[in-house]
Amino acid sequence: MKRSLVRIFTVLMLLGLVITACAPQAATEEAMEQPAATEAAQPAATDEAMPAPVEKTVVIGFTSSLTGSQEVSSKRQVNGLNLWMQQVNDAGGIQLSDGTVVKFEAVTYDDESNKERVQELYTRIITEDNADFLISPYSSGLTAAATIVAEQNGKIMLTAGAAEDDAYKTGNTSLFQLYTPGSLYLISTVDMLKTLDPSAKVAIVHENDKFSTAVIDGLKPYLDQQGFEVVLEEGYASDTTDFGPVINKLVESGATVLLGGGHYPDGSTFARQLYERKVGLNFISLLVAPADSKFPELGDAALGIATSSQWELAATHTEAEAAALGKEWYGPTGTDFAAAYEAMTGDKPTYHVAGGYMTGLVLQKAIENADSVDPDAVRAALEAMDIFTFYGGVQFDTTPEAHGLQISHKMVVAQWQKNDAGELQRVVIWPADVATADPLYPIPAP
């Protein structure tokens, strides 16, 4: 008898808890419905006066690698996007011609640098969080996983940190790339080498992942075309920490120039071990890692290491440049962008930050041009876009063969050099017309 009473009491308690838990939700739903009602009622009530602006919140969904191998660059990309979102919302949002004010809200999760998590989370972002537009995760590998979900659901995805070309060549129509494609990453570097040392013997040592492989696939024919001798080509696993055997091969190959790398963890390790082993190459260009502001933590091992960069503050693009090209200028200047970012984070912006910021800025421009947040109208605006910003040109391939591939943006070559005070700083060394310093060639022996 006593036991039955306890059971009944427990059931009642649970029931009470369930009702209590449900009550606020119902209230919230009501509260959420209220503005719509107000929106409908407003024009009639204030017929004579100015119509109150209708606010529309656009949900932008993305994952970021708060943990795992892509953490460093991914966090910077997200910081850039957050800066744009903060700026556009603080400025009162985007005003459409029908009086609607568009503001933005982010829905984001940690993908742990894991492809399986990316697919699971983008599905959730689309189906449960009802995101209106998507931004890619960082890295070509993770983005390739996310694009499948985006494409299946017909959601527009702006990609930064996803340079590999293939994702845009498989019939996708919802992807729009902000980075220069991977296959063109090292073209400027080869052009520079051609003027510095046409007889250089090149070793290609790269991470075995989608992005780096795409870069190398674009590099090899161009090296061949420019008459360079490739004396070594070697891939390494993404989690490689011991580059000793690779470096021994590099030394044996007689290479004078090294082109390759992959992402931050492997690239910084590779640079450090090249220095420790006093390899003495004339020139080293690694992907991604040297573009990060953490790279000088390597000390003298960073000296002379070059990278292909999507954007450098020292060579930021200007309105005058846009005018000379006959393109429409849009967005803040590079200096204003950098100052705002530094005020927000206390850190100097890298190209990963600029890439993240640009995804937001390009979406903003597309909404403005479309004068709507309707996905089809925004997609059409993106396809028609041909603008110039502090980051450079933005225009997308609209052919079915490579829809969404970036065709306007150009890269620069940056290198870590020491200033007069002996401090390491990243300078732009190519193209010559935007270079802020001469290339350090050959790199001083360790």
Place this chain on the structure above:
Amino acid sequence: MEQTIRLLLASLPDGILLGFVYGLAAMGLTLIWGVMNVINLSHGPIIALGMFSTFFVYTRLGINPYVGIIPIAVVGLLLGILIYAVAVHRVINAPHLSSLLATFSVNMIIIGIGTAALTTSPYNVDFSAGSIQIGSVTLLGTRLIAALVTIIFTSGLYFFLYRTRPGKYIRAVANNRSAAELMGVPSTRILALSFGLGTMLAAVSGGLIATFFPFSILAGGGYEIKSFVIGVLGGLGNPIGALFGGLILGILEGVIPAFMETSWVPVIEFALFVLILLVRPSGLFGAKK
């Protein structure tokens, strides 16, 4: 051909030196398995904690990383005893799955706290011990010293297991716990000590690896897997065999890239792992008897 031989000569010393440290890490894992039949899945994060200990000892306290190995060893020993008392002792007689899950939980706790406190960004210990150049061979000082420290720890472990009373107790418990208990051996304390020693070796190996490779809180996972391969190569439960297993793995990692792409190294390592399990499951140097 001449180039391949030169490449082999250049890579072999590197592989051997690295193999010593791999062996030290595996010794910790195999000691715990040998004494108490527990597969310690917290081994990787403990290696990572050893790496971070070196980082903080060197960069924050300014202590030489090799001097810092002493406190790291002591803390590792105490941490191991604590983990044993909290997570392992209650499931020591339960089926293997229970201890596996218990140590996996410890693994997740360490990684969770570590990720929150230290993020998963790569860390570097910017320490150089110079290098020795012999012809085309470069021997890095950090790897030479790490190999030397490993030899000291291995000798110490051997002396402890074969020449001291607690060491003999450990061997007795490893051979037959019930019989050892009947002979008055305090098995609980000995098991805790063994777990502490295994953890200590993992932490020390992590501390040494941090002087030449970058690391994050997730970095221990790779070395944990290597430790399993080495354990099988050298014979599970045979700590000294683990050292030789480590050397074999190190040599393979040094030699294989001379003939093929570096990315083939893990393929061959794990093929060897399966082969040893099939052909000689007790390992090349014999498992515990």
